[in-house]
Amino acid sequence: MRPTSLRILAAFAAANGMLMRRWDSVAAYLKGELQDGEVVYCHAPPGYTTYGADGRPRVCRVEKPIYGMAQARRRWQRSLFPWLREWGFTQCASDPCVFTAERTVDGVTQRVILGCYVDDLFTLYTHD
Secondary structure: OOHHHHHHHHHHHHHOOOEEEEEEOOOHHHHOOOOOOOOEEEEOOOOOOOEOOOOOEOEEEEOOOOOOOOOHHHHHHHHHHHHHHHOOOEEOOOOOOEEEEEEEEOOEEEEEEEEEEOOEEEEEEOOO
């Protein structure tokens, strides 16, 4: 989500009497999946380095996205965004990291706006 979108969502929540919460997704990047056929290697962390017969440090093949990996954020979003659409959220055309949903339950219309920024989810809603 763009910083401008976050400011607009905060102003929208204040103007419309909506509640706003921020959720930190713990280990969000570990929940993503690498694409089929995608192969990523990295150096071992300090203290875990092993060396091959040629004296060069060995590298590790990454099986899941990890923090610090350039593709990690996008891989997590590729897992999260389809799930949100399955649950009836509509992706915003101007910022693909903002989703909206509206439902009427017992005659009361409930609106939810969700913004994704890195591994944080900002939620605006009308009723508890």
